[in-house]
Amino acid sequence: MTSRILLRNLFRGRLTERAPAADPGALAELAARVDAASRARLGRSLAIREVDAGSCNGCELEIHALQNIVYDLERFGLRFVASPRHADVLLVTGPVTANMREALERTWRATPDPKWVVAVGDCGRDGGCFAGSPACVGGVSQVVPVDLHIPGCPPTPVALLKGLIALIETVAK
């Protein structure tokens, strides 16, 4: 059964889609934040640690989609890792709840330099529709320094790709 499916898929043609171009806005935001030394050190590969700091899980669904065969994030030299100690990038979602603040800070401290923080979603930017709740701190930049924002509710996988490709192009320049 498995071999039959594998064989047929081999002849069905490719399901992975063409890469979108880097988002120009993201390139501009990053230009100011990434220095030459970090670029030289990291080359064309970035390890990403995702942190849900209070999201509704909508952003997580679309971040997950980056790993499916249609978007195939790894072909760009970007991959998700299990530990912040292995990561170059923290991909943070949510309006940072009061209950996640410490965990986010500790994850950020556990990530070695040089590192970048990408705040994902409208909540990650400024708290989104949860802004002002006493149970929330607000956007990610209220807790850790943010290098790039990818807005959306949630951002589509293509929007996420455009932002992350801009990141790796800036870092690898």
Added chain:
Amino acid sequence: MNWPSVPVDARAWSAMADRLQSGEVSLLGLWGEPGLAHMAILEAGRPSLLHLRCSDNRFPSVGRVHPPAIRLERAMRDLYGLEAEGAPDTRPWLRHGAPYAFLPAEGEGLHQIPVGPVHAGIIEPGHFRFTANGETVVRLEQRLGYVHKGIASLMAGAPLERAATLAARVSGDSTVAHALAFARAVEDALGIEVPPRAAWLRALAGELERLANHFGDIGAVCNDAAFSIMHASCGWLREQVLRAANECFGHRLMMDSVMPGGMRRDLAAGGAKQVAALVALARERFPELEQLYDNTASLKDRTVSTGIVSPGLARLFAAGGFVGRASGRDFDARRNPGYAPYGDLEFDVPVVQAGDVNARVWIRIREVEESLGLIEQILARLPTGPVQVALRPASGEGAALVEGFRGDIFGWVRVAADGRVERAWLRDPSWFQWPLLEAAIEGNIVADFPLCNKSFNCSYAGHDL
């Protein structure tokens, strides 16, 4: 309000707690506001609501005799300052900050494994405290509340539109179902009925949401058993569902499509065609994946007899969705109490007894088939006409029970005369499923936890509110 909703005294409240524990009635929800405790129950398929005025902010604990109420009562204390008298567990739940005392597990050779709140994968945050003897889990204790955003307090006093936006973000994977539970509760409170086309489009969105999540879950369970071809194939199918949803409603997850009074907008031109193509594609590709799952011994070896939930526990906790139906609980809110348009549609509600990971996968597989059939019926018979009705100003209380992909969602609202939400509450199915995961993992090996957890796929956001 369509369901019985009665003020009760403390004695009647406590008597209901005893009846819950006896299994005569099921708990649908338990929530509060300053000075008031509310309970929703299901008796012989009929929901009803009880309201208890709490002098001194105290009320007789339901959790004292009926364990499924314990976490809800802890949340009521954190959010509204209501004290459940005689409650067996008075530790805070959603309010963090103070050091937390985990329950003890004592014995020779036991060790603890703390996991989270930040997990290794792309998962929502929560803490799992395992006590293990070698590889065998002796006790799992969950600590949740990390993504508590204060949604109920943001809804209190909010205009309907704003509250609907929040309802759509209680749990992103169930955005259609939560928005529907809220919208139907508001429509119940205002005494309005949405046009037929709106009800049918809501069902289309709901079934697309169920398909997308079930495809994702089936693949993810197999992935946790290191069988990646299922994951890749199901992930691709999920992507096709989201694209069809985007074509129909202008958003991949269909966020903000359902609103009080109907649908935000009509089905886009070309939407029906893409959904028909999606159904054809799924009908062509999914059966071979079903067979692949069923015929791969190394995969079944991981899922069969792993993480069993007994029918008795599923009944006691009134566990909804695939968690309940995989353990013999024959319940689906689309059928009972039921809501439009499901009375006009034909579908089966699959139920099995085994209660293991395999059973929870199979229920999803069967539900994929049922949803495909429902979508075909909806496309064939979609009524014409408007998709919205104006909200007439009225005050009152309303409630609804809708079936999300994860199980039944209970929604409740009290609308003030000025058209604002006075109070609202949405109970995600996860409230009654999370505790069963603690039971399911007992006696299993630590390495099977991800598999068990994925087969439940409880919502952290939906639970933490």
